[in-house]
Amino acid sequence: xxxxxxAHNFHTHTYRCKHAKGDVDDYCxxxxxxxxxxxxxxxxxAMPDDRWLQVRMAYEGLENYIDAIERAKSEYPSLRIxxxxxxxxxPKFKSWYADELLGERGFEYLVGAAHFFLDDENQxxxxxxxxxxxxxxxxxxxxxxxxxxxxxxxxxxHPDLFGNCYAQWDQAAASCAKDICQAAADLGVxxxxxxxxxxxxxxxxxxxxxxxxxxxxxxxxxAECGATVIIxxxxxxxxxxxxxxxxxxxxxxxxxxxxxxxxxxxxxxxP
Numbered sequence: 001x002x003x004x005x006x007a008h009n010f011h012t013h014t015y016r017c018k019h020a021k022g023d024v025d026d027y028c029x030x031x032x033x034x035x036x037x038x039x040x041x042x043x044x045x046a047m048p049d050d051r052w053l054q055v056r057m058a059y060e061g062l063e064n065y066i067d068a069i070e071r072a073k074s075e076y077p078s079l080r081i082x083x084x085x086x087x088x089x090x091p092k093f094k095s096w097y098a099d100e101l102l103g104e105r106g107f108e109y110l111v112g113a114a115h116f117f118l119d120d121e122n123q124x125x126x127x128x129x130x131x132x133x134x135x136x137x138x139x140x141x142x143x144x145x146x147x148x149x150x151x152x153x154x155x156x157x158h159p160d161l162f163g164n165c166y167a168q169w170d171q172a173a174a175s176c177a178k179d180i181c182q183a184a185a186d187l188g189v190x191x192x193x194x195x196x197x198x199x200x201x202x203x204x205x206x207x208x209x210x211x212x213x214x215x216x217x218x219x220x221x222x223a224e225c226g227a228t229v230i231i232x233x234x235x236x237x238x239x240x241x242x243x244x245x246x247x248x249x250x251x252x253x254x255x256x257x258x259x260x261x262x263x264x265x266x267x268x269x270x271p
Contacts, residue, residue, distance in 0.1 A: 006245040008262040010040035010084065011111065011192065011232035016057040016065060017044040020236035024068040030238035031121070039241075040082035040263060041069055042111045042157075048096055066105060082266045086111040086157055089147035097152050108266040112153035112189075114161060117143035118247075131162035134172035141179040148189040154265050155190040156180075157229045158197060163215035177218045181225040187199045190260045191227050196234035198244040210249060214251055223255045230260050237238065238250055 012027055013020035024041060033038045043058035043065060057065060085101060087110050101107045116124050119132075119142045131140050134208045140162055148156060159180050166173055184191050197213035204212060222229065231248045234243045252259060 001246050001249055003242040003244065003246045004034065004036045006231075006233070006249075007036050008231045009036065009235065009241055010038070010042060010082065010109070010155075010230065010262075010265050011194070011234045012039060012041050012085070013043050013086075013234075013236045014041070014065070014068075014242070016061055017055060017192070017236075020099075022074045022238045024065075025075070026238045027235065027241065028079060028081065030241055031079055032076060033266055034194070034242060035249075036079065036241065038082070038111065040084050040152045040265060042064075042084040042086040042109075042233050045085040045087040045101070045110075046091070047088075049167045054170040055115075055212040062105065067080070082182045084109040084111060084266075086113050087153070088113060088117060088152065089143065091150075094152070097150075102152070105225040106214060109154040109268075110152055111155060111192075112144075112147045112150075112158050113157040114140060114144050114147065114159070118232060127161050127164070129165055130166045136171045137166065137176040141176040144180050145183040148183055148187050153189065154268065155192050155260075156184065157192045157232075158194040158213055160197075160213045160215040160218040161183075163211045163213045163218070165210055167209045167211070169211075169215075169217045174221070177221040178225065181218075181222040181227045184222070184227040184260070185225045187270075188228075190230045191222055193229050193231050193234065193248045194234050195244040195248045196236070198247050201210060202244075212250070216251070216255075219251060219255045219257065227257070229257045230262075230265075 046057045046059045046062050119125050119139050152241045193214050
């Protein structure tokens with residue numbers, strides 16, 4: 001397939017996360033121009049205690065985000081638009097995700113993401129720079145599995161993100177991947193092959209020793225475990241809604257993986 005044939009994206013950011021460009025209307029207009037069918041918005045979730053504000057909206061910004069998506073649903077009737085969030089897993093906020101986001105505020109789906117993880121002392125560590133040892137990979141896997149086991153998330157974004165700072169596919173990396181992929185298969189949670197990671201590889205510096213993501217042996221492991229996948233752009237600019245998605249589909253086929261039914265996203269939590 002070609003990038004231009006990619007029709008369903010469930011990983012879309014707006015300016016509210018402070019490292020993306022464009023608002024809901026800009027992405028919807030771009031999606032319609034490209035002939036896309038589904039656009040799910042999944043900006044980095046606000047948190048009740050406003051943690052990590054440097055890379056996400058404040059809690060008080062939730063209403064503005066929701067209003068923008070609701071307006072777009074009326075203004076772009078030819079496009080299936082979904083209201084979602086990309087969430088870090090903070091166990092003490094489990095009821096907030098369920099009762100407020102999926103309940104009161106009517107979010108149609110949540111994406112689980114491990115930009116951070118909890119170590120053995122229950123302290124928060126950053127995945128970028130933090131998954132640089134065998135113990136850290138074990139903790140990252142445990143955290144990701146706990147996230148999936150919560151039952152809150154439709155899919156897990158870039159589960160191979162640890163490839164950004166772990167250079168070797170050794171026993172620790174293989175065990176991390178096996179644990180995540182087997183749990184995903186057992187729990188029926190899809191894993192995302194992320195096209196932003198492919199785009200990042202095009203400007204990777206020559207002296208960068210890390211494989212980054214998507215990391216091929218991770219996805220070979222996913223196939224061995226029987227996990228299913230979803231492919232998303234992870235767009236941070238309207239012009240990137242389809243960029244490099246064809247390469248993500250090629251990787252999926254190379255590994256013998258199966259894509260989930262895109263119509264399942266948003267169906268479980270819809271009112």
